[in-house]
Amino acid sequence: MNKKNIIYILLAGALFSSCSKDYLTVDPQSTINPDQLGSSSAATLGTLRGVFATLRSATTTGYAGHEDYGHKGVLSVIDLMGNDVIMENLNWGGFNYNYTGRVSTNSRTHFPWFTYYTQIKNVNTIINSVDANTDDAELRGIRGQALALRGYFHFMLARIFGPTFVGHTSDLSIPINADTALPNRSTVGEVYAQIEKDLVEAVAALEGYTRPSKEMVDQSVAQAFLADVYLEMGKYPEAAEQANAARQSYTLLSEADWKNGFYDMNQAETMWGADINAELTTFVASFFSIFDNTNTGYAEGGNISIDRRLYDAMSSTDYRKSAFLGSEGGVFSGTEYGPYISLKFRDMTSDRTQGDYIYLRSSLLYYIEAEALAKSNNESGARDVLFEITSKRDPQYVKSTKTGAALIEEIITQKRIELWGEGFAWFDLKRLSKGVVRNYAGSNHPTYGKFDIPVGDSRFLFMIPQAEVDSNPDILPNNPQ
Known part of the structure; x- marks a missing residue:
């Protein structure tokens, strides 16, 4: 194979041929002329719908078997790598639960890599085809969604294959595929600069846009993505602001x-x-x-x-x-x-x-806002936000009086309870420099999952897939095994 990055050649022609059966049923690719993108909102929307269709389709990457059901599949197996979700008998997702799936030769490393880089390639087609200054409100909204997705997909990849932001901005992360697809790994700082740029632009582009369904992205979703990114970057006032704005049009669930x-x-x-x-x-x-x-x-x-x-x-x-x-x-x-x-x-x-x-649920934003406020020297505001959601779940909950690390711990514990199984806990372990602790007295983890992983261990990094390394040696060095 020629020395080309798989990011370039991944599923070549997928956008205009056969990304999946579900993609074809959305808008037959033979009817979409690439020249129409950027001038026809219908054609461009069809391409965007194809991205969303693939994100919820099964086995589209050709890797990971029955645990490959798109974006939800990635969130699911990632949550199996933390402390809180237990797999009683090894099954689909078990390679993540027991940490054997993060090595370069295991298809579980290919699964998120191919899931997100394929769709980055596809949303780039939209971004590059639509004029950023278009007067067409529909096209502007479509381009804004594509930018939000590109930023979010890079964010997912950076958290899986790269180190955390704070303290590691000069370390290697992932290749950026934006204006130009880069064959080399960029630094953490460079990757997050691109993520932030995309999401800030997306929030602005989606002002006033009304989506046809929750399968698509509107400004509130882009703000939620940006809030999570700002929390990762330690930009706490900005994280609190975006989280608060993102949740305003949603009400909390009843019991x-x-x-x-x-x-x-x-x-x-x-x-x-x-x-x-x-x-x-x-x-x-x-x-x-x-x-x-x-x-x-x-x-x-x-x-x-x-x-x-x-x-x-x-x-x-x-x-x-x-x-x-x-x-x-x-x-x-x-x-x-x-x-x-x-x-x-x-x-x-x-x-x-x-x-x-x-x-994505709006409840996430309460915990982002609360943590960000606490880390912005507004602990009173953090306690108010935590009380706002926790009192809805527990009528006997008393507003916290904790401060400092104890308050942060309470916020994170409530977040783990609320969002159990939804794909956030392992990322927080990495971000907060906490280890995996499963081998404790009275642990109910089975033997194959009963182990501890200390902070900073290489197992908190997925290795770059071997197929990518074979195709593009410039992407080395790989993460340690």
Whole structure:
């Protein structure tokens, strides 16, 4: 093979040929002339819809088997690498749970790499085709979404394959594919500068844009992406500002809705997700197959559970605790389950195969804002924001009086409880310089997952896939094994 970066050649022609069956059903690629992009909002929107379709489609990268169900699949396996989500029997996602999947020769490194770089290539086609100063409001909104996605996809890759931002800005991260696809790894500082630039521009471009559905991105979603990036960068006042702005048009879930299975993207807190229906479902290779213990699929009978320490950290008056069984297990809908089994994610559609994917909920923004305020010397404001959401989950919750590190710890604990299984905890371990601790007295992690990983260990970095290295040696050095 010629010495070319896979980022250049990845699925060559995918945008205008056969990215996936689902992509073709959105808008047949043979009808879209690349010259139309940038002048025809219909053609450009069709291309953008193809990106969103691929993000929720199964096995499109050719790697990772049935755990490859797009963006939700990446979020799912990443959460299996932290302390809080337990896989009782090794199944799809198990290579991440036991950390054997992060080495360069394992397909689990290819999965996120190909997922996001393929779509970066595709959104670049939109960004490069649409005039940044266009007077067409629809085209401006489409370009704004493409910029938001490019920034977010680079952010996902940087957190998986690169070190954290603070203290590592001169270290190597990932290649940037923006104005020019670079064959070499850029520094952490350079990568985050590009991410920030894209997202700031996206927020501005999406001002006043109304999306047709939550499958697409609007200004609030771009602001949420930017808030998370600013938190990673240690820009705490900016993170708090963006998080607060992003959550304003959303209301927190009621108890009944929170406990209803997280299968409907139209629920109040959903900011961004994917609508799954009978024509699109690939149930065996899906989130609910692996995480819904009450359904048929890989988790059937109980395979995903919660770490006992996090379960014990929940107040008895916190209704979120009822989404998990306790130390004795229990019976749910006539089936007996083991200790600490999760009941949080349940596909409640008519045939239990069409549950939507929820990528982003507005509840995340409360924790970003609270942490950012606390780290901006506004601990009183941080406690107010934490109380605003926690009192909705636990009517007996008393506003925190903690300060300093203890307040941050309370915020992060509540975040782990709220967003358990949704793809955030492992990234926070890296960002906050906390290790993986599973081998403790009374641990309910199984033997193959009962180990500790100290802060700074190479296992917090995925290695660059071997196929990328073989095609493009300029990308070396690889992350250590």
